[in-house]
Amino acid sequence: MSYIKRSMEEVFLGLSREYPAILITGPRQVGKTTLLQKLAAEQSEKREYISLDDLNERSLAKTDPAMFFQVHKPPVFIDEVQYAPELFPYIKLHIEKYHKPGDFWLTGSQLFKLMKGVQESLAGRVALLHLSTLSQQEIYQSGGAAPFRVDFDWLAARQNRRQAASVSAMYERIFMGGMPALISGKYTNRATFYQSYIGTYLDRDVKELSGTIDSLKFLNFITATAALAGQLLNYKAIADDCEIDQSTAKSWLRILETLGIIFYLHPYSNNTLKRTIKTPKLYFFDSGLVAYLAKWSSAETLQSGAMNGAILENYVVSEIVKGYQNAGIEPYLYYYRDKDNKEIDILLESDGKLFPLEIKKTATPGSQLTRVFKVLDKSAMGRGTGAVLCMAEKLGALDRDNLVVPVWLV
Secondary structure, eight states, X not given: OOOOOOXXXXXXXXXXXXXXXXXXXXXXXXXXXXXXXXXHHTSSSOOEEEETTSHHHHHHHHHOHHHHHHHSOSSEEEXXXXXXXXXXXXXXXXXXXXXXXXSEEEEESSOGGGSTTHHHHHXXXXXXXXXXXXXXXXXXXXXXXXXXXXXXXXXXXXHHHSOOOOHHHHHHHHHHXXXXXXXXXXXXXXXXXXXXXXXXXXXXXXXXXXXXXXHHHHHHHHHHHHTTTTEXXXXXXXXXXXXXXXXXXXXXXXXXXXXXXXXXXXXXXXXXXXTBOOOOEEEESOHHHHHHHTTOOSHHHHHHXXXXXHHHHHHHHHHHHHHHHHTTOOOOEEEXXXXXXXXXXEEEEETTEEEEEEEOSOSSOOGGGGXXXXXXXXXXXXXXXXXXXXXXXXXXXXXTTEEEEEGGGX
């Protein structure tokens, strides 16, 4: 299996030269361990690798963390660190005593902000990164790893480095997803891989967070959740679909968020835009997992099916988010929808401006798609260049204020 270069490599190494501890979080099987083992092998300083999936190592870390660090002296790479939050106070003490950059490389399969015990011990002492499944840029090694911008010259330069993709090719990308084991060819049967992924890793981690849980009900739940990808979050619809109560649905959604499987876009509002709704929109980091759970048998059926618009939106939003995460930058992304049903798929906040983005399957977007952008004229922030992200063959413009951007450029 060949290694796929990750956009985060230089960002991580840069942080390791400045911070004593660096923590990469992200779902299982997205390549966290592979990435850090590859980087460690290229360093002149020897670094010990310890996985807390090993029950003996986990037991020592939990019951006698002081002895753990006697046995495993920094610099160390501790994998799946969420299993032993007892280590965090000792990492803190070591950092305060030695202040040596790069002493602790850590990975975890839970989001930092939701990981038990980390915030109190390591807040302000650890550099945080989030690794998701592979992005378009990583899969096709097409250069231009910087996060998405709505700038014609910048996009034109990116276009020169990338290979155009047809509508059918884009839905192949969406259908396949970005799991490294599939993209690299380690596993060739996509359905079997996702079935195993849910039945092994996801089921185990869910039970680790929630205690006893009915695996079949949870499978029905995540399937119902996938059906809402790219849409407004609806607890009742999910709960009714899999015969659980709304409180359980909320709890299980939090687990999926904790494990880095889903994320939300929250609505944008300010004092001058008071009629916006408050419900977030739901997205999966991996479109391939959505397609599998929603039982689409091929890219062709997905492209022509009822979910083609929603899963395209999910894919585009997740690609933009991955671009920012891989650069170690917090993305300021929102969506807009008011009580008059005026909606903008993405609002990208940058440099004191709001950049409105609409996502459409069409290859020939019309100017009517950007009329809704005028609602932002009431906002206190300046309105930046807008764009329609679509299936166009190449970069173009509707007018001086609105671009046409092919999805393969995101």
